Amino acid sequence: xxxxxxxSPSLSVQEGRISILNxxxxxSMFDYFLWYKKYPAEGPTFLISISSIKDKNEDGRxxxxxxxxxxxxxxxxxxxxxxxxxxxxxxAIASTGNQFYFGTGTSLTVIP
Amino acid sequence: DAGVIQSPRHEVTEMGQEVTLRxxxxxxxxxxxxxxxxxxxxxxxxxYFNNNVxxxxxxxxxxxxxxxxxxxxxxTLKIxxxxxxxxxxxxxxSSLTVEETQYFxxxxxxxxx
Numbered sequence: 001x002x003x004x005x006x007x008s009p010s011l012s013v014q015e016g017r018i019s020i021l022n023x024x025x026x027x028s029m030f031d032y033f034l035w036y037k038k039y040p041a042e043g044p045t046f047l048i049s050i051s052s053i054k055d056k057n058e059d060g061r062x063x064x065x066x067x068x069x070x071x072x073x074x075x076x077x078x079x080x081x082x083x084x085x086x087x088x089x090x091x092a093i094a095s096t097g098n099q100f101y102f103g104t105g106t107s108l109t110v111i112p
Numbered sequence: 113d114a115g116v117i118q119s120p121r122h123e124v125t126e127m128g129q130e131v132t133l134r135x136x137x138x139x140x141x142x143x144x145x146x147x148x149x150x151x152x153x154x155x156x157x158x159x160y161f162n163n164n165v166x167x168x169x170x171x172x173x174x175x176x177x178x179x180x181x182x183x184x185x186x187x188t189l190k191i192x193x194x195x196x197x198x199x200x201x202x203x204x205x206s207s208l209t210v211e212e213t214q215y216f217x218x219x220x221x222x223x224x225x
Contacts, residue, residue: 043203043216095211104154
């Protein structure tokens with residue numbers, strides 16, 4: 001049962017344009033969401049997070065949007081750079097019950 | 113801090129052999145997680161510990177998998193006997209508390225022939 005879904009396994013974007021990575025979840029108890037970035041042969045590294053009490057969190061070129069009614073979050077990267085090419089995982093945590101799940105990942109390729 | 117340390121980085125073994133993966137969490141972190149990454153299922157949580165105690169092992173696929181955390185600075189994930197379908201990258205992660213950001217190790221790439 002995949003409680004966190006990333007329906008796009010891959011995405012290609014031209015350098016300088018916006019990258020939008022999407023993530024859907026099914027459990028309304030999730031109250032904290034994170035994005036991780038993973039390069040080949042390395043472990044995932046934390047990128048940005050958002051609490052369910054917010055609908056937007058911004059950190060430099062990275063912005064995460066949360067739509068609780070739609071159970072949907074997205075990561076925007078503007079402008080995209082070739083170094084952003086990686087696999088991006090979204091993760092969701094339900095602090096009550098200590099539940100957390102990762103999505104299957106979206107492989108982003110930024111074309112120079 | 114050296115971050116989360118995993119060993120070995122690569123392991124190639126034959127079906128039926130025992131495999132032991134090792135993890136050293138970040139000092140001071142109270143929670144430790146074992147994940148398996150496959151193409152089909154992404155990152156799957158296998159088991160996690162809080163203060164060295166296993167909290168949730170519902171993600172462990174079969175009885176062939178076992179994990180221990182004898183102290184706050186060391187954990188093992190054991191597969192006995194190993195099978196080709198266990199081939200994957202296994203990640204260990206640690207965090208200050210269960211709800212906080214997890215920091216991942218570099219992973220162990222396991223190939224079972």
